[in-house]
Amino acid sequence: MSTAYNATSWLVDRHVLVGNGDHVAICADDVEQTYAELQRELFRAQNALSQLGMRREERVALVLNDEPAFPAFFLGAMRSGIVPVALSTMLTGEELGAIINDAGARIAVLSAAYLRLLPSISRCAPELEVAVITGSQDSVGAGGIGEGNVIDGSGLTLFDWDDLQDRSEAPVAPTKRDSPGFWLYSSGTTGLPKGVMHRHGNLEATAATYAASVLQVTPEDRFYSAAKLFFAFGLGNALTFPFSVGATAILDPARVTPKTIEACLERHRPTLFFASPGLLAAILDANIPQEVFSSVRLGATAGEALPAGILRRFTERYGFPVLDGIGSTEALHIFISNRPGNICPGTSGLPVEGYQVRLLDDSGEEVTEADKPGNLQVRGDSIATGYWCRTDATRATFAGEWLNTGDVYLRTSEGYYQCLGRTSDMIKVGGIWVSPTEVEGVLLEHPDVLEAAVVGSHTEDGLETAVAFVVLSSGKTVTQAELDAHCRDNMAAFKRPRHIIFSSELPKTATGKIQRYQLRERLSSELAQHSAPV
Numbered sequence: 001m002s003t004a005y006n007a008t009s010w011l012v013d014r015h016v017l018v019g020n021g022d023h024v025a026i027c028a029d030d031v032e033q034t035y036a037e038l039q040r041e042l043f044r045a046q047n048a049l050s051q052l053g054m055r056r057e058e059r060v061a062l063v064l065n066d067e068p069a070f071p072a073f074f075l076g077a078m079r080s081g082i083v084p085v086a087l088s089t090m091l092t093g094e095e096l097g098a099i100i101n102d103a104g105a106r107i108a109v110l111s112a113a114y115l116r117l118l119p120s121i122s123r124c125a126p127e128l129e130v131a132v133i134t135g136s137q138d139s140v141g142a143g144g145i146g147e148g149n150v151i152d153g154s155g156l157t158l159f160d161w162d163d164l165q166d167r168s169e170a171p172v173a174p175t176k177r178d179s180p181g182f183w184l185y186s187s188g189t190t191g192l193p194k195g196v197m198h199r200h201g202n203l204e205a206t207a208a209t210y211a212a213s214v215l216q217v218t219p220e221d222r223f224y225s226a227a228k229l230f231f232a233f234g235l236g237n238a239l240t241f242p243f244s245v246g247a248t249a250i251l252d253p254a255r256v257t258p259k260t261i262e263a264c265l266e267r268h269r270p271t272l273f274f275a276s277p278g279l280l281a282a283i284l285d286a287n288i289p290q291e292v293f294s295s296v297r298l299g300a301t302a303g304e305a306l307p308a309g310i311l312r313r314f315t316e317r318y319g320f321p322v323l324d325g326i327g328s329t330e331a332l333h334i335f336i337s338n339r340p341g342n343i344c345p346g347t348s349g350l351p352v353e354g355y356q357v358r359l360l361d362d363s364g365e366e367v368t369e370a371d372k373p374g375n376l377q378v379r380g381d382s383i384a385t386g387y388w389c390r391t392d393a394t395r396a397t398f399a400g401e402w403l404n405t406g407d408v409y410l411r412t413s414e415g416y417y418q419c420l421g422r423t424s425d426m427i428k429v430g431g432i433w434v435s436p437t438e439v440e441g442v443l444l445e446h447p448d449v450l451e452a453a454v455v456g457s458h459t460e461d462g463l464e465t466a467v468a469f470v471v472l473s474s475g476k477t478v479t480q481a482e483l484d485a486h487c488r489d490n491m492a493a494f495k496r497p498r499h500i501i502f503s504s505e506l507p508k509t510a511t512g513k514i515q516r517y518q519l520r521e522r523l524s525s526e527l528a529q530h531s532a533p534v
Contacts, residue, residue, distance in 0.1 A: 002176040002177065002178060003176065003177075004174055004175070004176060005175065005176050005177045005179075005200060005201065006078065006079060006081075006172050006173060006175045006200060007075075007078055007181060007200040007201070007203045007204065008042060008075040008076070008078045008079035008172075009079070009172055010203075010204055010244075011075065011203065011239075011240070011243040011244065012025075012035060012038055012039050012042060012075060012243060013039060013172070015035045015243075015246045016035055016036050016039050020035060020219075020246050021034060021035045021036030021039070022034050022035075022036060023035055023219065023246055023248075024248045025037075025038045025242070025243065025246075025248065025249065026038065026068055026071065026248070026249050026251055027222075027248060027249070027250045027251070027268050028066070028067055028068055028250075028251040028252070028253070029252075029253075031068060033068055035246065038068075038071065038072070040167040041068065041071075041072040041076070041167075042072060042075050042076040042079055042170070043076070043166075043167050043168060043169055043170045044072065044076070044164065044165065044166060044167045045072045045073045045075075045076025045077065046076045046077075046079055046080045046170035047164070047166040047167075047168065047170055048132065048159075048161075048164040048166070049076070049077060049080060049082055049107070050080065050170070051164075051166075052107055052130055052132075052159075054077075054080070054082050054106075054107060055082075056080070056081035056082065056173055057081060057082070057083060057180050058082055058083065058105075058106065059082075059083045059084075059085050059103045059104060059105040059183065060073070060077050060082055060083070060084055060085065060105055060107050060108070060109065061085045061087055061096075061099075061100045061103060061105040061107070061108040061109070061128075062074060062084055062085065062086050062087060062108070062109050062230070063087050063089060063096060063108060063109070063110040063111065063114050063117075064086075064089070064109060064110065064111050064134065064229075064230075065089060065111045065113065065135075065228075065253035066228050066229050066234075066238065066251040066252055066253050067111065067134065067135065067251060067253045068251070069109070069111070069134040069135070069161060070086075070229050070239075070251070071229075071239055071243075071249075073109050074086060074182065074229075074239070075239075076170075077182075078175075078181055078182060078200065079170070079172055079173065080170065080171075080173050081173030081174075081175050081179065083180050083181065083182055083183060084182045084183075085099075085100075085103045085105060085182070085183040085184075085185070085195070086182065086183075086184055086229065086230040086235070087099055087100070087185060087230060088185070088228075088230050088231075089111070089113075089114065089228070089230065092117070092120070093116075093117035093118070093119070093120030093121045093124070094120050094121075094123075094124050096117060096121050096124075097120060097121040097122065097123060097124025097125040097128075098124050098125075098192055099185055099192070099193060099195075100121060100124075100125040100128055101124055101125040101126070101127065101128075102192060102195060102388070102389070103183065103195055103388065104127060105125070105127075105128060106127060106128060106129045106130065107128075107129065107130045107131075107132070108121070108128060108130070108131050108132070109131070109132045109133075109134065109161075110131055110132070110133055110134070111133075111134050111135050111253070112133050112134065112135040112136050113135070115133055118131055118154040118156060118158075119154045121154070122154040122155055122156055128156060129156065129157060130156060130157045130158075130159065131154075131156045131157070131158050131159070132158075132159045132160075132161055132164070133158060133159070133160055133161060134161040135161075175200050176200070177199060177200055177201030178199050178200070178201065179199065179200050180197065180199065180200075181198050181199050181200040181201075181202060181203070182198055183195045183196060183197055183198065183388065184196045184198070184230070184231075184232055184235070184329050185329075186329045186330070186387075194387040194388070194390050194393055195387060195388030195389070195390075196232075196329045196330055196384045196387060196388075197384055197385045197386055197387070197388055198332060198382075198384050198385070199385060201381065202332050202381070202382045202383075202384070203240045203332075204240075204244070205332070205354070205380065205381035205382035206236050206240055206241075206332050206333040206382045207236075207240050207241055207244035207245075208354065209335075209352050209353055209354035209355065209380065209381075209382070210236070210325075210327075210333055210334045210335070210337065210352050211236070211240070211241040211244060211245075213352060213353040213354075214300075214323065214325075214334070214337050214339060214340075214352060215241065215272065215298065215300070216340075217241055217242070217244070217245050217247060217272070218245060218247065219245050219246045219247050220247065220271070221242065221245070221247045221248070221271045221272055222242075222247065222248045222250060222268065222269065222270040222271050222272070222295075223237055223238055223241060223242045223247065223248065223249050223250060223270060223271075223272050223274075224238070224250045224252075224264065224265060224268065224270035224272065224273055224274070225237035225238040225274040225275075226256045226261060226273075226274060226275040226276070226279055227274060227275070227276065227302075227303070227512075228256075229251075231329075232327065232328070232329045232331075232332050232333060233274065233302050233303065233327060233333065233334075234274070235332075236332065236333040236334075237272075237274040237300075238250070238251060238274075240333075250264065250268045250270055252264045256279070257282075258279075258282050258283045258285075258286035258288055259286070261275075261279075261283065261288070262288050262289075262292050265292050265293065265295075265296075266292055269295040270295060270296060271295060271296060271297045271298070272296070272297070272298055272299075272300070273293065273296045273298070273299040273300075273320075274299070274300050274301070275299070275301060276301060276302070276303040276304065276512035277301050277303070277304050277305070277306040277307065277310055277324070277512075278303075278304065278451060278506075278508070278512055279512070280301065280306070280310055280311075280314045280322070281310050281444075281450050281451055282450075283314070284310070284313055284314060284317065284450075285450050285473050285474055290317060290318055290319070293318045293319070293320065296318075296320050297320060298320060298321060298322075298323065298340060299320055299321065299322040299323065300322065300323045300324075300325065300334070300337075301322060301323070301324050301325070302324070302325050302326065302327050302334055303512045303513055304512065304513055304514065305324065305326075305346075305348065305419040305437045305441075306322070306324035307346070307437075307440060307441040307444040307445075308345035308346035308441055308445070309441065309444040309445040309446075310444055311324065311343075311345050311346075312345065321340055321341075321343060322343075323337055323338040323339065323340070323343065323349070324337070324338055324347075324348055324349065325337030325338065325348055325349060325352075326348045326376075326405075326407065326417075326419065328403075328405055329384075330383065330384045330397065330398075330403055330405075331355075331378055331380065331382055331383055331384075331403060331405075332382040332383075332384070333382065334352060335351065335352050335355040335357065335378050335380060335382075336348045336349055336350065336351050336352060336355075336357060336378075336417050337349045337350070337352050338350075344412075344414070344416045346418065346441060347412065347416040347417060347418045347419075348409075348416075348417045348418065348419055349416060349417065350415060350416060350417070351417070354380055354381065355378055355379065355380035356378070356379050356380070357376060357377065357378045357417070358374075358376075358377050358402075359372075359373075359374025359375065359376060359377075359409060359410070359411060360374050360375045360377060361374055361375075362375075367411075370410075370411055370412060370413040371410050371411075371412060371413065372410060373408050373409070373410050373420055373426075373435075374408070374409065374410070375404065375405075375406075375407075375408060375423060376405045376407045376408070376409040376417075377399070377402040377403060377404055377405065378402070378403050378405060379401040379402050379403065383398070383401075383403050384398075384403075385398075386398055406422055406423050406424075407419060407420075407421070407422060407423065408420040408421055408422070408423055408425075408426055408435070419435075419437050420435035420436075420437060420438065421435050421436045421437050422516075425455070425456075425516055426456075427454070427455075427456035427465075427466050429465060429466060429494050429495070434466055434494070434495050436453070436454040436455065436466075436516070437454075438491070438495065439452075439454045439466060439468065439487075439491065439495055439496075439497060440452045440453060440454050440468075442486070442487060442490045442491045443468060443470060443483065443486075443487070443497075445486075445490065446478070446483060446486050447473075448472055448473050448476035448477075448478045449470055449471070449472060449473070449478070449483075450471045450472060450473045450474075451470070451471040451506055452468055452469065452470050452471070453468070453469045453506050453514045453516060453519055454466055454467065454468045454469075454497060455467055455469070455516045455519045455520050455523070456520070457499070457520070457523050465497075465498045465499070466495070466496070466497040466498060467497055467498065467499040467500075467501065467519075467523060468483075468497035468499070468500045468501065469501050469502075469503050469506060469519050470483065470500055470501070470502055470503065471502075471503055471504065471505060471506060472502065480500045480502075483500050484496070484500065506519070507519065
């Protein structure tokens with residue numbers, strides 16, 4: 001029979017029980033919250049959800065900024081055996097409503113900034129009954145728990161989090177490691193995102209592997225994540241990992257820009273810094289002063305492959321190692337990573353202790369030779385149990401113990417894993433496979449190129465070819481001919497992009513991944529208007 005286990009007890013109650021309740025758990029603007037205070041906020045959330053009639057394994061939707069209310073409701077729900085569904089604050093009301101409807105949530109918790117979305121959310125999620133609003137909401141009156149107000153145009157009963165003040169001790173639900181824990185919705189490039197279902201035990205699994213063996217986290221660490229808490233990457237960086245060792249999470253509700261990062265880092269002095277490769281490039285372009293990062297001992301990136309050129313420029317300027325790796329919503333966090341003192345630029349590094357990876361060819365046979373592409377699979381204790389109500393997608397992605405990542409990788413002769421792109425992004429030029437990320441890496445070696453994305457297109461004769469979209473650094477001017485010469489000097493001729501299109505920005509998902517399908521859709525008009533073959 002499985003042993004009783006609750007992820008929140010492990011992350012929060014444990015520290016209070018051993019006498020570390022006075023250690024700071026959360027820094028957010030002017031607020032410092034200790035582990036003892038955080039525990040009482042979990043009780044408060046549990047009592048509120050109980051009074052609103054929520055039962056074990058029901059879902060509660062969270063549309064929350066990175067603020068103390070997020071861990072309170074996320075962990076408070078799990079402590080009661082309720083399933084929190086963390087949703088992107090970057091979505092429209094209609095998009096949020098569609099996901100809330102898919103999840104079957106009756107109750108949602110929203111930061112006051114998203115109050116305006118409730119009418120459209122409600123139209124798309126007819127089973128949603130109640131909304132709890134956190135933060136300042138001066139424009140809407142909200143009553144106590146027994147007399148919720150109705151917001152015009154939504155039909156929802158509205159409660160103010162400030163009015164729900166019962167912090168009396170709430171019980172821990174009789175959950176197990178395999179009990180339903182929480183859901184995250186994958187950032188699909190097309191169609192409705194899929195609900196990724198994780199167990200209670202999955203959070204500790206990421207802390208015991210990547211956080212412990214790669215980051216080597218300690219209670220003295222201070223964690224800052226540019227990736228928000230509703231992302232799998234951000235959830236680990238700014239909740240699971242700091243709370244796993246009784247350290248401090250730095251939460252910033254502001255929209256992420258180089259300037260907001262600068263302000264937050266100057267104020268809170270983190271030791272660990274997490275961001276996407278594109279954000280590292282933006283920080284370089286914004287010329288953020290070196291001293292802003294003087295407290296940081298280690299950085300980590302995920303979401304897209306970190307080009308060697310950006311890694312080199314960033315580490316030379318700011319002076320701390322940055323570890324690139326690969327993770328996914330389905331795996332919850334990073335499972336292949338570079339290590340401090342063992343960084344191989346242009347690769348995702350080596351498998352993280354506790355995970356096994358393999359490469360399969362298109363016939364399903366394992367690829368054992370070095371430098372030969374294959375479809376990446378991973379297995380480990382943090383893998384999701386499947387997708388909510390998506391049987392076909394679950395069967396295609398979860399193959400027994402193995403997760404099909406959808407990424408094409410190769411393993412170098414030294415054992416490092418190198419990303420070649422998503423399975424659908426590979427380009428076949430002249431009968432030879434070309435990796436978009438390899439070509440992008442060469443383009444990014446040019447000192448005036450900030451970002452680059454390469455996609456496949458076809459010539460007038462129907463032959464496949466590579467096209468590059470390029471974003472230049474601020475104030476820089478480069479011609480197509482100059483970039484073409486750079487490519488000729490630094491890559492095999494067949495890999496060279498035959499068209500180069502200059503762009504002010506690249507379309508991205510909420511997690512910062514380049515949406516190459518949008519670039520392919522733009523090609524026909526862009527090629528005619530803005531570029532010529534090179």
